[in-house]
Amino acid sequence: MNAPRTRVQRRPVHGVLLLDKPLGFSSNDALQKAKWLLRAEKAGHTGTLDPLATGVLPLCFGAATKFSQLQLDAAKTYEAIVRLGATTTTGDAEGEVLRECAITPEMLTPERLAAVQQQFTGPIRQVPPMYSALKKDGKALYEYARAGVEVERAAREVEIHALALTLSSDDQGQPLLNMVVTCSKGTYIRTLGEDIGAALGCGGHLSFLRRIDTGGLGVERCVTLAELEAMDEAQRLACLLPPEALLVEHLPVTLGSEDAGRFLSGLRRRGTWPDHAAVAVFGQEPPALLGVGHTVAGELIPDRLLSPLEIQQILESRTLAAPAASILEKS
DSSP states (O other): OOOOOOOOOOBOOOEEEEEEEOTTOOHHHHHHHHHHHHTBSSEEESSOOOTTEEEEEEEEEGGGGGGHHHHHTSOEEEEEEEEETEEESSSBTTSOEEEEOOOOGGGGOHHHHHHHHHHTSEEEEEOOOSSSOOEETTEEHHHHHHTTOOOOOOOEEEEEEEEEEEEEEOTTOOEEEEEEEEEOTTOOHHHHHHHHHHHHTSOEEEEEEEEEEETTEEGGGOBOHHHHHHSOHHHHHHTOBOGGGGGTTSEEEEEOHHHHHHHHTTOOEEOSOOOEEEEEEEETTTTEEEEEEEEETTEEEEEEEOOHHHHHHHHHHHHHHHHHHHHHHHO
16 A cells, blocks of 8 residues: 655745756646745746757746746747758657758858858748647647648747857768757747758758747756755755846836835835836835836836735745855855
């Protein structure tokens, strides 16, 4: 007879965990594992990363979930490898090979590569892949694809802010195309790899994908699940960034005690602030994030607020996590 499973005692946890998502994990798998390790009550991620992809996956806990949409909208940077000369059913290495093409030297000249790089930089149009989570009549496209059904998809405009293409080869001497891409939300890197392969005349599919930055949060600041598992609870909490880590592009505004209390009650405040669509509002005593808003004609208007309880819990957790953070810095 199996022993009963120990019930995890959940607790309020607030902040952002920059996770280096491992290969083979879905974004939700990674989220649930981190949530369990932190014993967090409330958690969410900031947009899915394919199981075949690794890299930056910001996970939001507690009050930070109120600002997760900001990361969904942020520009993202990826490193990717396209295996040239073969297309697959899924656009990546998981699919079955559809077509193979002999690659000639003329297809991969520096001039040809530079022209294609320019062609796919800036605003481009993409047809979303069938193997994606986009919905059609309430069903994800990948469900239709697995049933062998092709669904018509409208092309969508996305922005490729920067693109660098270089050539290499695998152990068998087969040509590979290395891509570093900074792009807008909604960009499918698998589709980009397929389209570039088609433009080169030889086709291709994605064999490697790693997200190295999202909204200014880089992979060098990430922690792995294996590292989290090896830590004690205080060290895990010390890995959390404060919720305002998601607000780096917001104009910071600090309010005195009286104005802070009224702002937290949802009241507008008057001041000499310039007009700004995105403002991060802080209290002065004690220093704490209150929420976000916007300013118009000298008026600070609340948009999304933390609760007084959330603010109190964040301040208390900072005190508890400080000793563990100093230990992590020394190690």
